[in-house]
Amino acid sequence: MSADVGRPLTGLMADPTDLRIPGPTPVPPEVLAAMGRPMIPHRGAALKDLYREILALARTVHRTDGDVLTWPGTGSAGWEVAIVNLLSPGDPVLAAVCGDFGDRFAGYGERLGLDVRRLDVPWGEAVTPDRLRAALGANPEVRAVFLTHNETSTALTNPLRDLVAVVRDHGALAIVDAVSAAGALPLLVDEWGIDFVLSGSQKAWMCPPGLLIVAVGPRAWDAHERSRFPRAFWDLTVARQSAAEGMTPSTPPLSLLYAFHAALGMMHAEGLDAVWARHRRLGELTRRGVAALGLELYPDPAFASDTVTGFRPPEGVPARELVRAVRAEHGIELGAGQGRIVDDLVRIGHMGWVHEPELRRALGAVGAVLRASGVDGARPANGSPA
Ligand SMILES: Cc1ncc(COP(=O)(O)O)c(C=O)c1O
Structure with a gap:
């Protein structure tokens, strides 16, 4: 038997993060x-x-x-x-x-x-x-x-x-x-x-x-x-x-x-219409929060999604670096881009089991990281604490 068998699986024992990637999404209790x-x-x-x-x-x-x-x-x-x-x-x-x-x-x-x-x-x-x-x-x-x-x-x-x-x-x-x-x-x-x-x-x-x-x-x-x-x-x-x-x-x-x-x-x-309305509200809230931080949406705003928000990181900040800092300093998992646009946008998922507080926390964390790195215009999102 390998000496490793029975060793604690540290990867699985890590604290659960606040999962705000666009899937897999948090699973309700x-x-x-x-x-x-x-x-x-x-x-x-x-x-x-x-x-x-x-x-x-x-x-x-x-x-x-x-x-x-x-x-x-x-x-x-x-x-x-x-x-x-x-x-x-x-x-x-x-x-x-x-x-x-x-x-x-x-x-x-x-x-x-x-x-x-x-x-x-x-x-x-x-x-x-x-x-x-x-x-x-x-x-x-x-x-x-x-x-x-x-x-x-x-x-x-x-x-x-x-x-x-x-x-x-x-x-x-x-x-x-x-x-x-x-x-x-x-x-x-x-x-x-x-x-x-x-x-x-x-x-x-x-x-x-x-x-x-x-x-x-x-x-x-x-x-x-x-x-x-x-x-x-x-x-x-x-x-x-x-x-x-x-x-x-x-x-x-x-x-x-x-x-x-x-x-x-x-x-x-909850009712399907209410589920759809909740996603619409959360999409709007996240887009407002992103705008309040002085950040620009990645997609054409007329077609911005209500299940995931993508924004361009400030000039000179690669998306993966911002995602890393939010994870390290706030325990919140955001998504960078993927494929050939991996560093061009940061994504905040808001589909499924999600409500306002998690999104305010995520927006607050983005703002805090940007302010700490001296990026202009990173105001607290929706007045929420960082
Ligand atoms: C729009 C879309 N299509 C297809 C896929 C691929 O799905 P899966 O990774 O479950 O195979 C994804 C995964 O995120 C997706 O977002």
Whole structure:
């Protein structure tokens, strides 16, 4: 036996930090407690009741009468689920890219053998209906459009309802990555005519990472009938057949289902409109706080996200250095940028289980760090103490 076995795991024993990254997000005590429930037979009556209730609640949050399905997985797996179930090798698709996640989604399409056309928008700007219409006009043969509802990397929300209308006019499928939007921002799957939505448990769903959630509309099911990609684990038909019996094709991640059930119950109790309104308020509060510190938003303010705020660090301060100082001096974990914009912005997450005090603390910490480093204009945010 290695001498290391039995040694305390210092990494796991560190004090919990105040987690203000844009996911994974803090998990409420009710959800953590639910995860402590004992295991149950995964083909038994209790599981069937639990899973049926989860799917019904999740349909409500997606505002859909269509199918919602889950797999053990993450958001990235959702990209693959969409591609291999709705399309065929060589199919022309349009990927609307305005940040790192849109770029990765497009990359999955390329690696899986689609003919990916790109609508590249400068990072920090939105994909607008006009831009999308023009790109579709230049690529009339595309069968599907990949959209990112909330581009977490640039802290920007695209005007999804209007974009989906353009996609539908074109007769293509609207495939939507709603990883940092679902459960926090208005997302009316049926009313807006979205064909496929994917998200992951670790964001606004207030759960630990590890559960992929997808919503599938009727046109997506038609496309699925025609799709010729090989697939096994991620097969939508198999998942739907199991779900009809209240089950999943393989052993479900039971603790995550307990968590998701508890989190959905909390959202239901708060009321979906209230959940959306809370995120809107917290987005406004954070943007006001950032402005009060004399800092500039990274994304176009007209499209600034209500689940994550991105701001440019002051001249000469790399984002990662500011994030490090806030962690070291205040125990608060913020996000730097990612991909090629890693040092261009700092991100404060505010999705899921989050309220005003945590955000005031985070803004206060940013202000204190900047003042201590002699940066002009770093006034206390919203009058809150540093
Ligand atoms: C918009 C968006 N899409 C996709 C992903 C990838 O999700 P995951 O890391 O769960 O695979 C993320 C993760 O943060 C995201 O924010």
